[in-house]
Each structure stands twice: as structure tokens, then as C-alpha cells.
Amino acid sequence: MRAVVQHVYGGPDVLDLAEVDAPAPAADEVLIRVRAVAVSAGDALIMRGEPRAVRLAFGLRHPKQPTIGRDVAGVVEAVGPTVTKFGVGDQVYAESDQGGYAELVAVAEEFVARRPANVDAIHAAAVPVSGTTALQGWRLADVGPGRHVLVNGASGGVGGFAVQLAKAAGAEVTGVCRGAKSEHVRAIGADHVIDHTREDFTDTTGRYDAIFDLVADRPLGRVRRALTPRGTLVLSSGRGGAVFGPFGRIIRASLMNPFVSQRLRPLAARRSGDDLAELTRLIEAGEVNPVVDRTYPLAQAAHAIADFESGAVRGKLVLTV
Structure with a gap:
């Protein structure tokens, strides 16, 4: 072959x-x-x-x-x-x-x-990879109706599914992306869009119930500032140093987690036929595209x-x- x-x-x-x-x-x-x-x-x-x-x-x-x-x-x-x-x-x-x-x-x-x-x-x-990663990430954050969530990296593969799945769950969604991709992110369902070249979402204090960080382009402390006191940060990015990549950030979040009121949740997405079957249901229902x-x-x-x-x-x- x-x-x-x-x-x-x-x-x-x-x-x-x-x-x-x-x-x-x-x-x-x-x-x-x-x-x-x-x-x-x-x-x-x-x-x-x-x-x-x-x-x-x-x-x-x-x-x-x-x-x-x-x-x-x-x-x-x-x-x-x-x-x-x-x-x-x-x-x-x-x-x-x-x-x-x-x-x-x-x-x-x-x-x-x-x-x-x-x-x-x-x-x-x-x-498969993007959809199941987004699905598993929002489960960690218990996303549902009335929650205000942010997706950092909303225009990519995982980000696009994260926006759509959060909307399907009834959440209010803010997407962060380049300005040139803003209309795309709105088209897939985001209620609000932040152009990261013009505005820093971490300048907002206590606004989001959950943040799905797919980019890791802001210091962990600043990202936490944008969360509500009991909000959830889901970490899922391959970015980081040349040797250890995102692992330094993940270790810092894991060590910090027991001592703060917010939930800091590194995501290691896993293969799952059951999750694919759930995504099939959502796609056939027109809730995710x-x-x-x-x-x-x-x-x-x-x-x-x-x-x-x-x-x-x-x-x-x-x-x-």
C-alpha cells in the first residue's frame, strides 16, 4: 500500500x-x-x-x-x-x-x-482527535446552561469543537483568536470574540466560569485572574519549552491546584470509541458541524x-x- x-x-x-x-x-x-x-x-x-x-x-x-x-x-x-x-x-x-x-x-x-x-x-x-479532546475537556469543567466560558484558540480544530460543544450544552461562549478569524469563530457559534492581537482576555477579572486554554500564550497566574473564584481552567496545549514542552506548565498547575479555590485541570485526552459515538449523535442532530x-x-x-x-x-x- x-x-x-x-x-x-x-x-x-x-x-x-x-x-x-x-x-x-x-x-x-x-x-x-x-x-x-x-x-x-x-x-x-x-x-x-x-x-x-x-x-x-x-x-x-x-x-x-x-x-x-x-x-x-x-x-x-x-x-x-x-x-x-x-x-x-x-x-x-x-x-x-x-x-x-x-x-x-x-x-x-x-x-x-x-x-x-x-x-x-x-x-x-x-x-476524532479534536472532537474527543474538546468533549473530554468540557467534562472536566462541567460546562452547562448559564455558564460563561472562554476558549483560547477558538479557530483551530479543537477550539472549533470546543465552541460548538459549549453552545450545545447551553453555555455563553467567548472565543479568542486572530482578528482575521473572528467571523469564522462567530459563525460556528461564539457569542463574543476577542482578537488577541488587540485585547488581552486576562485583563478581565473573575469573568469566566471555565477557560479552555489551547494556546498557553499567557502566564498561568494571569489566566487564573480571568476565572471566577471557583472557576475551572482546562490546560490542553502542546506549546512550551524545546525540551519539556507543556509539562512545566502542567506541573505548576498540578502543584498549585490543592491550594487554590479554582480547579486547575491538565487534560490528557484519550482515545474513546464511546466518545466518538457521542459525537456522531451530536453531528447527526445538527448540534456540531x-x-x-x-x-x-x-x-x-x-x-x-x-x-x-x-x-x-x-x-x-x-x-x-
Whole structure:
């Protein structure tokens, strides 16, 4: 099969399209013929091996898994003997850990869900990582009717789902983004939009019941100042130092949490087929809509990641296979 591979860490130029062996599904796995795979922040971080701490998991000198990509949507090609929920020909989507920038990928049945009936594979591929991260983040903050919440990084993949999910839960939502993306953030449901190049949301005191911080561009103390006395800060950003990335900020928040009235909650999103099924329900009900900025053929994966890293993206970028 064709797959995008890398044998060293680096920029988009380390990615190449190559012929590799196709995977065979294990007993509990679903083999998916990929029709679309989304580009995510995690793909870029693993491609570069940054922060350096990620290399402890993904390979110290070179990537142990040569193909990146987690968000896949496609058609079931085959199933392992213990799989019961899916059959050949089913339209599905999933979060893979085996490299989704490929024509075929095997995923454990528990992390697969049926594709929403009202979206195509391209839009379905935009959902798994970003949608489940947003869903799990708002659960930590117990977002619901009457709550005023802020999403820092509202125009991106996770941010877009965070805005929509908070609105679906009945919250009042403020989105923070670049001014050029303000109309996009309003269009997906934000009640208020802050242009971070003109206004600092942390200048406000005690306004928000919950803040979902996807950018980590403000000191932790200043972000806390914008929360109500018993508000919740959800931390979910890959930004930070070159060696430890966001872990320093996460450690500071965790150590501080027992001594303050606010709740400081680092988020380590996990794969979940059940959460994908919940997102399917919300998408089919029209409460959440995946947003795709642009598509590229699989052979242009390097171009897609370069565009992603430019920051000029509204929603998700998707590779078609």
C-alpha cells in the first residue's frame, strides 16, 4: 500500500510517499481502507520530535513508527475474528495509533465508531482527535446552561469543537483568536470574540466560569485572574519549552491546584470509541458541524503540514486517499 513515511525527525521535507507492507488486522481489530485523514497538531510535533521529551515514547534517535496521522475515516476492509460491532463495507471513523497517512490502517474495535450519516469521509476525518479532546475537556469543567466560558484558540480544530460543544450544552461562549478569524469563530457559534492581537482576555477579572486554554500564550497566574473564584481552567496545549514542552506548565498547575479555590485541570485526552459515538449523535442532530478548511491529496502531506504550521487555518486540514 501507499503510505507517507519518515525515517528521521525534522520539518515537512522529511515526509515521503512510499510503498510499504499493508497491515493485517489482529483478532480485535478493524482494517479500514482510509478515504480521508486529518492533519493535527500532534502529527507536526511527532514529525519534528518536539518537544524532545516526546522522543522517549516515539523513538530517541528516529521515529519507531514511520507513519504519522491519527484521525481516519473510511470503509471497513476486513475484521478480526473477535470483532462483533462492524462488518466489511461499513462506513466508519476512528483514532488510530498506527499511522493514518496511509491507504490502510488497523484499529482496535473499541476505538472505532460508525461515521455520522450526514457527513462525508472528509468531514468525518476532522472529528476524532479534536472532537474527543474538546468533549473530554468540557467534562472536566462541567460546562452547562448559564455558564460563561472562554476558549483560547477558538479557530483551530479543537477550539472549533470546543465552541460548538459549549453552545450545545447551553453555555455563553467567548472565543479568542486572530482578528482575521473572528467571523469564522462567530459563525460556528461564539457569542463574543476577542482578537488577541488587540485585547488581552486576562485583563478581565473573575469573568469566566471555565477557560479552555489551547494556546498557553499567557502566564498561568494571569489566566487564573480571568476565572471566577471557583472557576475551572482546562490546560490542553502542546506549546512550551524545546525540551519539556507543556509539562512545566502542567506541573505548576498540578502543584498549585490543592491550594487554590479554582480547579486547575491538565487534560490528557484519550482515545474513546464511546466518545466518538457521542459525537456522531451530536453531528447527526445538527448540534456540531466539523469544519474543514482545505483538502490535499495524500502525496501532498508535507505541503499540508507546512500550511498547518503557518497558523493560517480555520478548522481542519484533511488529506484525501
